[in-house]
Structures are given as C-alpha cells and as structure tokens.
Amino acid sequence: MFDFSGFASVNLETVIAAVALIGTAVAWLVDRYVLRRKRLVYRVQVDARIGVYPHAGQTQRMVDVEVRHQGAVVPDPSIVLLRLDNAGGMDIDPHDMHEKIAFAFPDRKIVGLKVTEAHPHSLGEMLERRLSPAHFVDTSKLVLPRIAINRGDHFKFLLVLSGTGQGVGHSGYLAGGSTGGGVYHEPRPRGPGRRTLLFGALSMVLVGALVAFFLVDVLQPPKDCSSGQLRVIGSTAVEPTMRELRTAYAAECTSADITIAANGSRSGVRGLAELGAKDAVQASQQIAMSDGPAESAPELRGSPVAVVVFAVAVNRSAEVTALTTTQLRDVYNGKLTNWKQLGGRDLPIRMVSRVGPDSGSRRVFREKVLAGDQELGISSDNCARDDDAVAKYHRCEVGTTEELLTRVNEIDGAIGYAELGSARKYPQISLAAIDGVAPDTAKVADRSYRFWEVEHAYTYKTPEAKSLTAAFLDYLRSSAARPVLERGGLLPCGDLPTGFCG
Incomplete structure (x- = not known):
C-alpha cells in the first residue's frame, strides 16, 4: 500500500x-x-x-533617400x-x-x-x-x-x-x-x-x-513483455508506423527482437500462408499487415487494428489542391493529361503508382476512388521522363510507399496516392481534398471522407498466449500504441463506433 x-x-x-x-x-x-x-x-x-535622419541637436534638414519604382x-x-x-x-x-x-x-x-x-x-x-x-x-x-x-x-x-x-x-x-x-x-x-x-x-x-517521485509506486502498471523473435511483413503504407511501434515496444521489452520487412499487403499475407505450409514454427513468429481484408486462407487468423487513412498526393507545382472523384478517374484513364485542364498550371500530369496487384494502397485506391477501374499502362521507368514517345499520358510504377512519395515530392506535375501520415512529411506535396473533403482522420467516423481502409494484422493460426507474437498484437491494440498510430494518420479501432472495423 x-x-x-x-x-x-x-x-x-x-x-x-x-x-x-x-x-x-x-x-x-x-x-x-x-x-x-x-x-x-x-x-x-x-x-x-x-530615410536618413540627423542626430539630436543637429540643425540640418533630413537627407531623404529617393526611391523610384518603374x-x-x-x-x-x-x-x-x-x-x-x-x-x-x-x-x-x-x-x-x-x-x-x-x-x-x-x-x-x-x-x-x-x-x-x-x-x-x-x-x-x-x-x-x-x-x-x-x-x-x-x-x-x-x-x-x-x-x-x-x-x-x-x-x-x-x-x-x-x-x-x-x-x-x-x-x-x-x-x-x-x-x-x-x-x-x-x-x-x-x-x-x-x-x-x-x-x-x-x-x-x-x-x-x-x-515519478510521488506516484511511481501506485501508478506503474506491470509490464507484459515476452522475449523471442518476430518478423512483421506486409503493408508498406504502415511501415513507418510499425517501425515506431517496434522501437517503443523494444524500449520496454528489451528481450524482444522485432524486424520490420514490409513487402506489400498481398505479398505479405501470401508469403505467410506459404511459409506456414512449410514451417509452422517459423510462420508463428510472423505478423503480416494488410490494407484491408486478405483473401481467404484457412490457416490464417486476422484481426482489425486501426483504420488507415489514405490521401491523393499532388506536387505543389501543379497548383491544384482539390479534385473530384470524376476528375481523378479522368486523370487515371488518360482523359485529362495537363493540370491546366483542372485549373492549375500548364504542366503535364505525371501519375506515380504502386506496382501490381500486391499493393494494398493500389487496391484501395482502385476500389474507393476509381470505382474499380484499372490504371493505365506504364509510359516511364523513372517517372520524370517518358520511354514511350507516342504515349498520350505519363505514368510510372514504384515498389513502395516511400518511393512513391519521393517521386511525387521531386517531380513537377506528379500525382500519387499514399497513407496520410507519411504523405504529410514531404514539403513539396499538397494533399488534395476529394469531393470537397480534405483528408483527415476526423472525417472518417462520419464517412464524409471515403479514401480509407481497415488495417488488419494476420498470424499463422492463433498465436500462443505467452508468445512475442501474441504480446505484440496486444500492444498494437493497447492505449500505449494509440499516440503512435495517430501520429501515423491511423485511427485505432477501439476509438471508432462498434462494428466500424468489422
């Protein structure tokens, strides 16, 4: 006592x-x-x-500096x-x-x-x-x-x-x-x-x-730390947030060895299922993060962690800060190719997209913004210069969220899509309002902003109660992780109405 x-x-x-x-x-x-x-x-x-004024006591008049303009x-x-x-x-x-x-x-x-x-x-x-x-x-x-x-x-x-x-x-x-x-x-x-x-x-x-002096004996909670090794794979959209969470957890639980190796939502989930079929013990030491629910796999167990908010990122040179979903679809199907057509500068629109179907960000963008339409083919390998001389549009693909944001940040007229928390960190990027609603976690609960998805954590079977996998999953859903999730532009499912995360 x-x-x-x-x-x-x-x-x-x-x-x-x-x-x-x-x-x-x-x-x-x-x-x-x-x-x-x-x-x-x-x-x-x-x-x-x-003007140049005389010192006190001097009788000569002020000497004016003549300023001319045109x-x-x-x-x-x-x-x-x-x-x-x-x-x-x-x-x-x-x-x-x-x-x-x-x-x-x-x-x-x-x-x-x-x-x-x-x-x-x-x-x-x-x-x-x-x-x-x-x-x-x-x-x-x-x-x-x-x-x-x-x-x-x-x-x-x-x-x-x-x-x-x-x-x-x-x-x-x-x-x-x-x-x-x-x-x-x-x-x-x-x-x-x-x-x-x-x-x-x-x-x-x-x-x-x-x-610490007055209250340490009554307020310090017991630490539920587990030792061992854990590998977190999957979504690159939440990779920066997962790295920060890993650092915070390991600072308290020093015997935990946690590696972050993001490789895309679908790649991560598929890789976990394949590993489980070969080596169940090793698979039990992995968590696959997925932007949205993964395809059915009988041995995988998924649980919602938070809502990840996405944003349309536009290089500031375009001077366009608001777009409608119709305009975005016309950009990504090649009907609009210059920012001048959208009230901006006379600059070609350069689309920077994620590679292939394994990207959760790309899937969410296609479903929530493009209404299921596929993106166009590639016209450039480096995003800044076109390899296809006859292409009527400009589009490239990159492997990670960080690469996408780096390209959009550097290239005049570039546009892409990424997780909100990461996109905010790039000085040359504006986050476009969609249908008059700016990307904001506060606009998710009432569904006025629609470009978001539930982030799921998948494990191979149900992890053992005292394992590092189970402990880290509990940490992701705890109040201690909430500030880190919010800084990354994610909304913890526990803060949202019942049933919102499924």
Missing part, C-alpha cells in the same frame, strides 16, 4: 510550485498535441520609413517585412480560408512586393505567380491567395509602400482543426524559436520527475 505519511514533510510552497509547473506543462502539451488547432501566425519584423519617385517610402508561419499542429488547406486573409497598411499604398525566405522554396514560387501586381499595387491591402500551407511552412513578404501611415492589421478567418483555428499576431520573439521547445522539454522532464 502506498504510504502517504511522506507528504507531511513537504512544505506548502513546494506543493504549490509543483502544481503550477504541472499545470503549465499540461496546458502546453494539450495546446500543442491535443487541441490540434490550425494556426497561421504573422510577425511584423520590419516596419520603417526609408521610373517614378515613390513619395514617403517605407518598407515592411512580414513573416507568416503555419505554427499549428495541422496542415492548412485552401478551403480552410473561409474568409480571405488580408493584411492592411492604413494610409499607405503598396508599390512593390517580393516573396523571400520561403520554406519550401516551391511555396514562394507559387505565391509569386499567384500575386500578380494587378492584385495589390496601388492598394492598401495585401490579400493572401487561398493556398495549402503545410505544418512548418513559412514565408516572408518584403513590401515597399508609399504614404505616411504606420502599423499593420489583419482580417479574415481561418477554420479547421479539432478546436478551430485562426490568424494570430505574434510580436517579434526575444530569442530563438528553440526557447519554446526548450521550455516544453524542460517542463516534461520536471513533470516526469515529480510524477
């Missing part, structure tokens, strides 16, 4: 400090990881008139350097900008504008193209185009203005996220941005120490 007598020696100040620290850290963690706001933060880094003198010139960051926990999609976001410069007019320090670089190029001079010159307002701004993206506007006013204001509304979102003004930070991270890390360390 836990002894509370030790609390008598703890003074009131210590208790208050501990509670305050825990409260601060919890608030920071909730705001960063639970509320998942969509936040667009702007900072006015420079707002100054252009041959004409700019009266009362000033410059503004405006930085914008996606500082929230979610990507910002074009349709999140319910009201146009604008920045106003009272009593001043914009003379010229340049996009600087954009990350990624393609985001800056897109803004330069979308912000033609006709949109802002001789106005006192800069209207931000409706574009996709992924987590961690940032860019700066350098503006030359004319007029005697000062200050910058903003208008517009940004929606989205589990608790909404918004546009926020943030004063220039006193120090490097890493201070926020340092504060968060320090808070977590101190809170962890306090919790």
Whole structure:
C-alpha cells in the first residue's frame, strides 16, 4: 500500500510550485498535441520609413533617400517585412480560408512586393505567380491567395509602400482543426524559436520527475513483455508506423527482437500462408499487415487494428489542391493529361503508382476512388521522363510507399496516392481534398471522407498466449500504441463506433 505519511514533510510552497509547473506543462502539451488547432501566425519584423535622419541637436534638414519604382519617385517610402508561419499542429488547406486573409497598411499604398525566405522554396514560387501586381499595387491591402500551407511552412513578404501611415492589421478567418483555428499576431520573439521547445522539454522532464517521485509506486502498471523473435511483413503504407511501434515496444521489452520487412499487403499475407505450409514454427513468429481484408486462407487468423487513412498526393507545382472523384478517374484513364485542364498550371500530369496487384494502397485506391477501374499502362521507368514517345499520358510504377512519395515530392506535375501520415512529411506535396473533403482522420467516423481502409494484422493460426507474437498484437491494440498510430494518420479501432472495423 502506498504510504502517504511522506507528504507531511513537504512544505506548502513546494506543493504549490509543483502544481503550477504541472499545470503549465499540461496546458502546453494539450495546446500543442491535443487541441490540434490550425494556426497561421504573422510577425511584423520590419516596419520603417526609408530615410536618413540627423542626430539630436543637429540643425540640418533630413537627407531623404529617393526611391523610384518603374521610373517614378515613390513619395514617403517605407518598407515592411512580414513573416507568416503555419505554427499549428495541422496542415492548412485552401478551403480552410473561409474568409480571405488580408493584411492592411492604413494610409499607405503598396508599390512593390517580393516573396523571400520561403520554406519550401516551391511555396514562394507559387505565391509569386499567384500575386500578380494587378492584385495589390496601388492598394492598401495585401490579400493572401487561398493556398495549402503545410505544418512548418513559412514565408516572408518584403513590401515597399508609399504614404505616411504606420502599423499593420489583419482580417479574415481561418477554420479547421479539432478546436478551430485562426490568424494570430505574434510580436517579434526575444530569442530563438528553440526557447519554446526548450521550455516544453524542460517542463516534461520536471513533470516526469515529480510524477515519478510521488506516484511511481501506485501508478506503474506491470509490464507484459515476452522475449523471442518476430518478423512483421506486409503493408508498406504502415511501415513507418510499425517501425515506431517496434522501437517503443523494444524500449520496454528489451528481450524482444522485432524486424520490420514490409513487402506489400498481398505479398505479405501470401508469403505467410506459404511459409506456414512449410514451417509452422517459423510462420508463428510472423505478423503480416494488410490494407484491408486478405483473401481467404484457412490457416490464417486476422484481426482489425486501426483504420488507415489514405490521401491523393499532388506536387505543389501543379497548383491544384482539390479534385473530384470524376476528375481523378479522368486523370487515371488518360482523359485529362495537363493540370491546366483542372485549373492549375500548364504542366503535364505525371501519375506515380504502386506496382501490381500486391499493393494494398493500389487496391484501395482502385476500389474507393476509381470505382474499380484499372490504371493505365506504364509510359516511364523513372517517372520524370517518358520511354514511350507516342504515349498520350505519363505514368510510372514504384515498389513502395516511400518511393512513391519521393517521386511525387521531386517531380513537377506528379500525382500519387499514399497513407496520410507519411504523405504529410514531404514539403513539396499538397494533399488534395476529394469531393470537397480534405483528408483527415476526423472525417472518417462520419464517412464524409471515403479514401480509407481497415488495417488488419494476420498470424499463422492463433498465436500462443505467452508468445512475442501474441504480446505484440496486444500492444498494437493497447492505449500505449494509440499516440503512435495517430501520429501515423491511423485511427485505432477501439476509438471508432462498434462494428466500424468489422
């Protein structure tokens, strides 16, 4: 039994400090990881008139620096350097900008504008193209185009203005996220941005120490670890998530030797069944992950783990962030071959697909988006250049999800399909809304977003109760695995309505 007598020696100040620290850290963690706001933060880094002023006590008049634009003198010139960051926990999609976001410069007019320090670089190029001079010159307002701004993206506007006013204001509304979102003004930070991270890390360390000191004897659950060897094969869509889960499990259960060797959903399940027919003992030490239910195999046992959400990935150069299922079918059957036909840039559409019928991602895309239609033949081996000189479309195939996303990220005009959590990590990729609904785990339960599938874990027969196979399966379905699954864009079946996962 836990002894509370030790609390008598703890003074009131210590208790208050501990509670305050825990409260601060919890608030920071909730705001960063639970509320998942969509936040667009702007900072006015420079707002100054252009001129050389005399020192105090000097009588000579100010020496003005003459600024000319297109041959004409700019009266009362000033410059503004405006930085914008996606500082929230979610990507910002074009349709999140319910009201146009604008920045106003009272009593001043914009003379010229340049996009600087954009990350990624393609985001800056897109803004330069979308912000033609006709949109802002001789106005006192800069209207931000409706574009996709992924987590961690940032860019700066350098503006030359004319007029005697000062200050910058903003208008517009940004929606989205589990608790909404918004546009926020943030004063220039006193120090490097890493201070926020340092504060968060320090808070977590101190809170962890306090919790360990006071509650370790009553809250620490018994560990159900099993030793041995296990090989996880199958879906490449969930491979990054499985690697993270393996690392988390092995950190607690150090005698577990777990290997991740993704080879495609159908390949994994078929290989497990074939191995079981030859070597039942070795087969009992494997788990095959499958995007969707596998074909019937009498000796295999499958159980749903989570819903894996997929997304259509488009290279940002296309400047298309929303597609209908009809448009996607017309792209993949060769009727639409240029992004200009979809309201984007004059670029050829380059389809990057997964190889053959063994890919679960390809099967889900065909069933959920293409309504059962098959994809076209291959016109290119390297995706960027066509080997078939007479092909009217551009299409290649790759072996894994990582390869697909790498190609889409690198090639102008590329499009593909992949698991949501992995696709979010590539800076040159926009995740297209389908039929007006953005890819989001929150849109799965009500079935408004339809490009998803249930991820199953298959074993050869029912694993023995104390085996590493059984223990790792239990871990996949446990609350400890939930944060890892959610980071990977998966929804644990336990969080969904009864019967949702089958």
